[in-house]
Amino acid sequence: MARASSTSRKLTVTVFAWLVGLTLFFPVLWTVLTSFKTEAEAIADPPSLLFFNWTLENYVVVQERSNYFRYFWNSVLISVGSTVIGLIIAVPAAWAMAFVPSPRTRGILMWMLSTKMLPPVGVLIPIYLIFRDMNLLDTRTGLIIVMMLINLPIIVWMLYTYFKEIPGEILEAARMDGAQLRNEIIHVLTPMAIPGIASTMLLNVILAWNEAFWTLNLTAAKAAPLTAFIASYSSPEGLFYAKLSAASTMAIAPILILGWFSQKQLVRGLTFGAVK
Amino acid sequence: MTRLTCTLLGACAVGALSSAAAAQTTLTIATVNNGDMIRMQGLTEDFTADHPDIELEWVTLEENVLRQRVTQDIATNGGQFDVMTIGTYEVPIWANQDWLLALDDLPEDYDVDDLLPSVRTALSVDDTLYAAPFYGESAMVMYRTDLAEEAGVEIPDQPTWDDIMTAAEAMTDQDAGIYGICLRGKPGWGENMAFITAMANSYGARWFDTDWQAQFDSEEWTSAVNDYLMMMNEYGPPGASSNGFNENLSLFQQGKCGMWIDATVAAGFVTDPDDSTVADSVGFAQFPNKDGMDNRGNWLWAWSLAVPASSDAPEAAKEFVAWATSQGYTQLVAEEEGWRAAPPGTRTSLYENPEYQEAAPFAEMTLNSMSAVDTSAPSVQEIPYTGAQFVAIPEFQGIGTAVGQQFSAALAGQVTAEQALQNAQTSTNREMERAGYQD
Numbered sequence: 001m002a003r004a005s006s007t008s009r010k011l012t013v014t015v016f017a018w019l020v021g022l023t024l025f026f027p028v029l030w031t032v033l034t035s036f037k038t039e040a041e042a043i044a045d046p047p048s049l050l051f052f053n054w055t056l057e058n059y060v061v062v063q064e065r066s067n068y069f070r071y072f073w074n075s076v077l078i079s080v081g082s083t084v085i086g087l088i089i090a091v092p093a094a095w096a097m098a099f100v101p102s103p104r105t106r107g108i109l110m111w112m113l114s115t116k117m118l119p120p121v122g123v124l125i126p127i128y129l130i131f132r133d134m135n136l137l138d139t140r141t142g143l144i145i146v147m148m149l150i151n152l153p154i155i156v157w158m159l160y161t162y163f164k165e166i167p168g169e170i171l172e173a174a175r176m177d178g179a180q181l182r183n184e185i186i187h188v189l190t191p192m193a194i195p196g197i198a199s200t201m202l203l204n205v206i207l208a209w210n211e212a213f214w215t216l217n218l219t220a221a222k223a224a225p226l227t228a229f230i231a232s233y234s235s236p237e238g239l240f241y242a243k244l245s246a247a248s249t250m251a252i253a254p255i256l257i258l259g260w261f262s263q264k265q266l267v268r269g270l271t272f273g274a275v276k
Numbered sequence: 277m278t279r280l281t282c283t284l285l286g287a288c289a290v291g292a293l294s295s296a297a298a299a300q301t302t303l304t305i306a307t308v309n310n311g312d313m314i315r316m317q318g319l320t321e322d323f324t325a326d327h328p329d330i331e332l333e334w335v336t337l338e339e340n341v342l343r344q345r346v347t348q349d350i351a352t353n354g355g356q357f358d359v360m361t362i363g364t365y366e367v368p369i370w371a372n373q374d375w376l377l378a379l380d381d382l383p384e385d386y387d388v389d390d391l392l393p394s395v396r397t398a399l400s401v402d403d404t405l406y407a408a409p410f411y412g413e414s415a416m417v418m419y420r421t422d423l424a425e426e427a428g429v430e431i432p433d434q435p436t437w438d439d440i441m442t443a444a445e446a447m448t449d450q451d452a453g454i455y456g457i458c459l460r461g462k463p464g465w466g467e468n469m470a471f472i473t474a475m476a477n478s479y480g481a482r483w484f485d486t487d488w489q490a491q492f493d494s495e496e497w498t499s500a501v502n503d504y505l506m507m508m509n510e511y512g513p514p515g516a517s518s519n520g521f522n523e524n525l526s527l528f529q530q531g532k533c534g535m536w537i538d539a540t541v542a543a544g545f546v547t548d549p550d551d552s553t554v555a556d557s558v559g560f561a562q563f564p565n566k567d568g569m570d571n572r573g574n575w576l577w578a579w580s581l582a583v584p585a586s587s588d589a590p591e592a593a594k595e596f597v598a599w600a601t602s603q604g605y606t607q608l609v610a611e612e613e614g615w616r617a618a619p620p621g622t623r624t625s626l627y628e629n630p631e632y633q634e635a636a637p638f639a640e641m642t643l644n645s646m647s648a649v650d651t652s653a654p655s656v657q658e659i660p661y662t663g664a665q666f667v668a669i670p671e672f673q674g675i676g677t678a679v680g681q682q683f684s685a686a687l688a689g690q691v692t693a694e695q696a697l698q699n700a701q702t703s704t705n706r707e708m709e710r711a712g713y714q715d
Binding site for chain 2: 032128132221232234235265
């Protein structure tokens with residue numbers, strides 16, 4: 001009786017999980033399918049799920065019209081660059097907060113997080129003017145700085161949570177063995193925290209890759225990443241749904257593949273410390 | 277000796293490269309994503325072949341993103357763009373702010389007098405041209421000739437709103453999924469408010485009186501909004517409050533609309549046999565007017581190329597603008613892709629061309645619609661503003677969108693027409709007072 005009840009519960013949970021998963025994935029699937037349709041089929045009513053004339057024409061048109069690899073390369077540099085610099089700043093910061101806390105640590109952490117609650121548009125014009133005066137508009141350097149700054153609170157928070165789980169005695173032992181602060185962080189703390197750093201890095205690469213507000217507002221032609229590439233295929237006058245879908249598929253494919261292969265690390269990093 | 281020679285040769289090479297790089301001018305062009313603009317990007321080799329010292333960089337964006345992006349750049353003197361694609365709404369406002377360079381020194385063979393008078397007026401301030409039109413549009417009625425015939429109704433070339441309502445009723449067959457009329461319902465100053473403002477103009481309404489007091493409590497607005505809602509509720513498609521240009525285009529192309537009143541540029545899409553299932557049975561008529569009212573909506577839009585004052589290559593930018601909006605460019609498009617693909621609504625010579633008239637069955641109606649527009653007097657009543665399906669003041673984007681949300685809510689049944697008009701009146705007056713227009 002108990003076993004039957006447990007099986008039925010498991011089945012319910014499994015079905016529910018699949019339903020949620022498919023619901024979340026459906027827009028992506030629909031985008032990919034639409035990218036293989038003609039513009040006329042893309043707007044057909046009722047829509048066709050699989051039985052249509054599959055075509056690669058949209059990908060050919062998108063590739064001809066846009067220099068995909070330039071946008072792709074900008075996305076890689078901006079997302080990886082901002083994450084690496086963010087980590088270099090966040091590791092010592094998180095170490096200090098996790099192992100040498102002060103009465104103000106909690107407040108500082110909350111303050112850092114509160115900056116994420118600020119609507120970006122509120123600071124758009126000041127940042128635009130600063131960028132203009134520093135010749136950072138439409139530069140990858142400028143975007144790396146902005147992406148690093150907006151993701152820094154998340155990096156610090158994730159690392160802080162991770163470092164808190166590492167026993168302080170190990171670091172103390174290293175100190176007693178004569179390790180200096182720099183060596184303690186680089187040779188003792190970092191190797192133990194590599195899974196946490198890896199998941200933090202992955203999440204932040206994804207966040208920076210998908211960021212569309214600053215990347216659209218601070219770039220023109222030279223530093224524009226894949227978000228600008230997608231935006232160039234949207235149109236309120238004229239049907240570009242199939243081409244827009246092809247461009248979107250090309251833009252999200254690299255990060256989907258990265259996410260697929262690193263899902264274990266991501267889930268581990270995101271749920272670390274959630275259950276004790 | 278060898279080292280010295282190498283050093284000298286290296287220095288010469290660096291010098292040569294530097295001078296070559298200095299001679300190269302890069303133009304960054306911000307443009308909107310639509311068929312005509314994309315076509316232009318594909319044909320720019322014709323320009324660069326004649327101007328090897330000019331390199332073109334394109335920033336193509338969706339209309340609303342583009343508008344926000346170029347406004348932000350020009351208002352902060354950012355200097356990111358050398359050529360901007362802007363519309364008839366922005367040109368007078370930006371020219372008055374001295375943000376645009378005057379295009380008063382275009383080459384002699386440009387033939388400014390060939391531009392359609394209504395478009396030229398809309399892009400000029402004090403008789404000086406500040407942007408060159410790339411393609412222009414008004415609004416007109418597109419209707420299914422086969423459905424009209426079946427229903428036994430005739431739509432005259434210059435219909436009244438009574439004609440439209442009668443035809444919409446006769447063509448509606450909801451069981452067959454055919455709706456008599458499809459109109460914009462999605463909220464936004466350039467979405468539903470473009471249509472509703474043009475409709476209100478044709479009913480004799482005005483946005484403001486001469487003291488900048490909102491006029492939504494007038495009989496003309498009440499009548500226009502009630503008729504709009506009645507048509508959409510009785511003869512329109514379901515979920516119309518979220519329909520914009522593309523949604524209606526899709527419905528019309530699939531044969532689900534008896535009539536569609538929208539931008540003239542749509543004529544090219546609905547008569548394209550590759551995408552439209554009703555391509556061979558589309559008729560055209562001018563934007564309707566209220567019986568006895570001498571106003572056919574005054575809808576005018578021209579995507580135009582302008583050179584911002586912040587450009588560091590103004591001469592090269594003007595050369596590009598002159599090329600892209602010239603008669604020669606139109607000829608080039610015709611040679612490469614046929615006359616049907618020529619950018620419409622900018623030059624008189626295009627409409628006088630028999631080859632274009634033959635290739636584009638909608639040419640005459642487009643010209644009639646554009647010629648009927650007077651942007652200096654969009655309403656028949658006395659007004660303190662210029663414009664067309666918009667009011668040419670900077671605050672209109674915000675005000676128009678807020679009013680559009682009210683009318684869209686009325687269409688969705690969330691508020692009554694009376695409440696929507698009252699809310700529009702209150703919010704518009706509040707914003708106008710805040711902006712300092714009212715004493």
